[in-house]
Amino acid sequence: MGERIGITYLLTVSAGEDPAARAREIALEQTVELPDGRYPEYIEHRVVGRVDALERDGARWRVTISYDPITAGDDLPQFLNLLFGNISLMQGIQVVGLELPASVLRRFSGPRFGIAGIRQLTGAVDRPLLCAAAKPMGLSSNALADRCRAFARAGIDIIKDDHGITNQPTSPFEERVPRCQDAVAAADAESGNHALYFPNVTSPIAALPARLDCARRAGCRGVIVSPMLVGIDAIHWIAETYGLAVFAHPTFTGALFHPEHGVTPEILYGQLFRLAGSDGVVYTNAGGRFPFAEGVCEAINTHLREPLGNLKPAFPVAGGGVDVERVPYWIDRYGRDMVFLIGSSLYARPDLEQASRELVEAVGRHCNV
Amino acid sequence: MGERIGITYLLTVSAGEDPAARAREIALEQTVELPDGRYPEYIEHRVVGRVDALERDGARWRVTISYDPITAGDDLPQFLNLLFGNISLMQGIQVVGLELPASVLRRFSGPRFGIAGIRQLTGAVDRPLLCAAAKPMGLSSNALADRCRAFARAGIDIIKDDHGITNQPTSPFEERVPRCQDAVAAADAESGNHALYFPNVTSPIAALPARLDCARRAGCRGVIVSPMLVGIDAIHWIAETYGLAVFAHPTFTGALFHPEHGVTPEILYGQLFRLAGSDGVVYTNAGGRFPFAEGVCEAINTHLREPLGNLKPAFPVAGGGVDVERVPYWIDRYGRDMVFLIGSSLYARPDLEQASRELVEAVGRHCNV
Numbered sequence: 249m250g251e252r253i254g255i256t257y258l259l260t261v262s263a264g265e266d267p268a269a270r271a272r273e274i275a276l277e278q279t280v281e282l283p284d285g286r287y288p289e290y291i292e293h294r295v296v297g298r299v300d301a302l303e304r305d306g307a308r309w310r311v312t313i314s315y316d317p318i319t320a321g322d323d324l325p326q327f328l329n330l331l332f333g334n335i336s337l338m339q340g341i342q343v344v345g346l347e348l349p350a351s352v353l354r355r356f357s358g359p360r361f362g363i364a365g366i367r368q369l370t371g372a373v374d375r376p377l378l379c380a381a382a383k384p385m386g387l388s389s390n391a392l393a394d395r396c397r398a399f400a401r402a403g404i405d406i407i408k409d410d411h412g413i414t415n416q417p418t419s420p421f422e423e424r425v426p427r428c429q430d431a432v433a434a435a436d437a438e439s440g441n442h443a444l445y446f447p448n449v450t451s452p453i454a455a456l457p458a459r460l461d462c463a464r465r466a467g468c469r470g471v472i473v474s475p476m477l478v479g480i481d482a483i484h485w486i487a488e489t490y491g492l493a494v495f496a497h498p499t500f501t502g503a504l505f506h507p508e509h510g511v512t513p514e515i516l517y518g519q520l521f522r523l524a525g526s527d528g529v530v531y532t533n534a535g536g537r538f539p540f541a542e543g544v545c546e547a548i549n550t551h552l553r554e555p556l557g558n559l560k561p562a563f564p565v566a567g568g569g570v571d572v573e574r575v576p577y578w579i580d581r582y583g584r585d586m587v588f589l590i591g592s593s594l595y596a597r598p599d600l601e602q603a604s605r606e607l608v609e610a611v612g613r614h615c616n617v
Numbered sequence: 618m619g620e621r622i623g624i625t626y627l628l629t630v631s632a633g634e635d636p637a638a639r640a641r642e643i644a645l646e647q648t649v650e651l652p653d654g655r656y657p658e659y660i661e662h663r664v665v666g667r668v669d670a671l672e673r674d675g676a677r678w679r680v681t682i683s684y685d686p687i688t689a690g691d692d693l694p695q696f697l698n699l700l701f702g703n704i705s706l707m708q709g710i711q712v713v714g715l716e717l718p719a720s721v722l723r724r725f726s727g728p729r730f731g732i733a734g735i736r737q738l739t740g741a742v743d744r745p746l747l748c749a750a751a752k753p754m755g756l757s758s759n760a761l762a763d764r765c766r767a768f769a770r771a772g773i774d775i776i777k778d779d780h781g782i783t784n785q786p787t788s789p790f791e792e793r794v795p796r797c798q799d800a801v802a803a804a805d806a807e808s809g810n811h812a813l814y815f816p817n818v819t820s821p822i823a824a825l826p827a828r829l830d831c832a833r834r835a836g837c838r839g840v841i842v843s844p845m846l847v848g849i850d851a852i853h854w855i856a857e858t859y860g861l862a863v864f865a866h867p868t869f870t871g872a873l874f875h876p877e878h879g880v881t882p883e884i885l886y887g888q889l890f891r892l893a894g895s896d897g898v899v900y901t902n903a904g905g906r907f908p909f910a911e912g913v914c915e916a917i918n919t920h921l922r923e924p925l926g927n928l929k930p931a932f933p934v935a936g937g938g939v940d941v942e943r944v945p946y947w948i949d950r951y952g953r954d955m956v957f958l959i960g961s962s963l964y965a966r967p968d969l970e971q972a973s974r975e976l977v978e979a980v981g982r983h984c985n986v
Contacts, residue, residue, distance in 0.1 A: 277906070280754060281750075281753065281754075281961075282752060282960070282961050283961055287752075287755075291754075291756070294787070295755035318755075321784065323784060325847050329781055329846055332872070333780075333843070333846070334868050334871075336868070336872045337867065338871065339908055384649035384651050384660055386649070386663040386664035411698070412695070412698060412699070414690075414692055415692060416664075416688070417690075418663070418664075418687065450694050451695075452854065455692075456822075477694035477849075478694050479822070479846060479848035481847065482848070488823070499702035500698065500702050500705050502703075502705030502706035503872045503875070509872065510872045537707075539706075568706070595651055595656075596652070
């Protein structure tokens with residue numbers, strides 16, 4: 249592949265269709281958007297995708313097309329466009345592999361904190377981190393701050409806004425964020441814990457800078473954002489401009505994960521969200537409310553943590569209905585470089601703080617720390 | 618429905634599953650993200666979705682759930698989240714209907730120009746508009762400007778950047794946009810035409826304001842943007858902040874259009890992109906390179922043009938491989954309040970300007986103007 253971007257697709261080819269023609273069609277659609285030959289000859293070598301490999305893979309065809317980095321540069325929206333822009337409107341094309349040359353990786357700084365940096369912020373050295381969500385939407389800022397306080401006292405490491413809580417009149421951002429942050433900071437001062445509060449900054453473009461300023465002014469060290477709602481570049485922009493840790497939320501990504509069309513979760517979460525600069529990537533764990541298989545989750549974990557040029561590893565954040573009782577099981581499966589996001593399962597207990605404390609203790613015992 | 622947001626879903630329910638339980642699950646997931654009863658009672662009435670209707674629809678179930686507007690407010694990213702955020706990660710849920718109460722519509726200004734405003738800018742009164750794309754990626758700014766000039770001389774109404782052309786070193790934005798705009802303005806001055814050039818402003822957040830300033834300074838009256846790459850709110854933000862016309866491009870939207878999971882094109886393009894403020898919405902027409910059915914295209918056209926509270930109608934922009942010879946056919950099918958975006962089919966001809974002129978004349982003859 250050398251210094252080219254390599255994208256591997258699995259194609260569903262119907263009877264009578266020529267897989268090589270389909271591959272060439274993708275190479276053209278994703279670059280020149282013109283049929284063969286309707287452009288000057290030098291453009292062929294400069295920007296048209298090059299079909300490097302094509303072979304049967306079960307009932308489908310596996311194709312690798314390489315692209316000159318000039319096509320996407322260091323522009324994340326255009327990167328998504330190159331990966332699956334117009335071809336999203338076709339059928340039977342699944343992006344299953346992405347190889348980024350060092351020259352492209354170097355243009356991105358990736359996670360600002362990464363696993364080591366988040367560990368340093370929370371003081372959690374040799375165990376997985378625990379994350380909980382202040383919820384539900386509709387509560388007042390004070391009620392949400394009470395929940396943050398309970399989690400912080402119990403020793404939860406990261407307390408985040410529920411991702412649907414934005415700026416509703418029941419808890420406006422500029423009111424909620426300082427109250428939740430103050431509650432966590434006060435609980436930390438009292439308990440000696442190092443809990444962090446990450447507000448949800450997903451918002452219209454015009455509001456984004458003011459919300460980030462507000463979060464930073466309040467003393468927050470990180471935020472959560474939903475890249476599919478505000479664009480993947482929001483991760484990068486926040487990390488670069490505000491110096492805050494960023495956890496990416498998977499809302500609205502699910503339509504990409506069809507069995508034979510889309511982009512696999514391990515590429516979207518494990519490679520692209522990390523490339524963009526996520527310090528943690530939330531995904532919906534196997535065995536919860538969402539139908540992810542354990543193998544997919546493991547592939548996401550692997551991608552987020554494996555060496556990737558100059559990019560720091562990022563925390564996999566397993567959520568979406570993780571049962572409090574099963575956390576030790578998942579630690580054994582996934583290892584310690586994990587964040588477990590526990591929501592409903594804690595809220596099911598009569599005393600949120602007590603339930604959270606028991607979870608923290610169970611994880612400590614399980615990890616002998 | 619009254620003053621609530623109504624969302625209609627078709628659910629694929631497997632044997633043994635209770636459709637009412639699935640509906641309730643959606644109502645909870647999209648709001649409180651907690652199972653039944655794990656939240657204070659008043660939250661139920663304040664924010665939890667209310668299942669208003671549930672009935673069989675062929676092999677699927679049709680469910681209407683209404684939401685208090687408080688859940689989304691006037692925040693477009695949160696609107697997308699309410700519509701299909703976390704449930705995108707489930708299976709067999711298709712959003713097929715969206716009813717917006719007047720109180721919600723009033724919070725959005727919608728298209729700034731709309732069909733009438735774009736007609737005024739182009740001077741095209743009683744015929745469909747013609748749009749062409751300056752392409753391909755890899756050409757120099759001067760070569761792209763030459764193509765813009767040819768289209769403008771021929772009488773094409775709107776000349777847009779190909780959506781994959783952003784800021785590649787072969788034609789950097791700040792160099793390309795003034796050159797293309799100047800070429801079109803000079804051709805207009807000479808020919809008496811009113812062609813417009815719409816550059817592609819899809820870009821990382823940090824670059825967005827500078828590119829919009831550059832476009833406005835150069836004299837452009839409108840732009841194209843890809844909402845799924847930079848977030849749907851970009852449409853709204855550009856229209857409100859820069860006063861430019863906005864055409865939305867459909868790249869990366871296709872994964873949403875699965876037969877039994879996602880959001881239908883008529884809702885995404887016809888309702889949401891219009892609500893956000895698109896003056897024109899590009900879609901991939903039937904009979905071109907992409908597999909849209911004619912009925913879907915007609916539904917998009919209808920939604921974009923029908924009365925919708927205080928919102929102006931927006932232009933459907935049929936593209937994605939429209940054949941130059943078939944334009945009269947599509948005019949008869951879709952009516953005159955259309956923009957036809959012709960790409961490859963013009964580039965197939967030996968003389969771009971001559972081919973464009975013949976198209977302009979053919980449309981004029983067909984419409985007796």
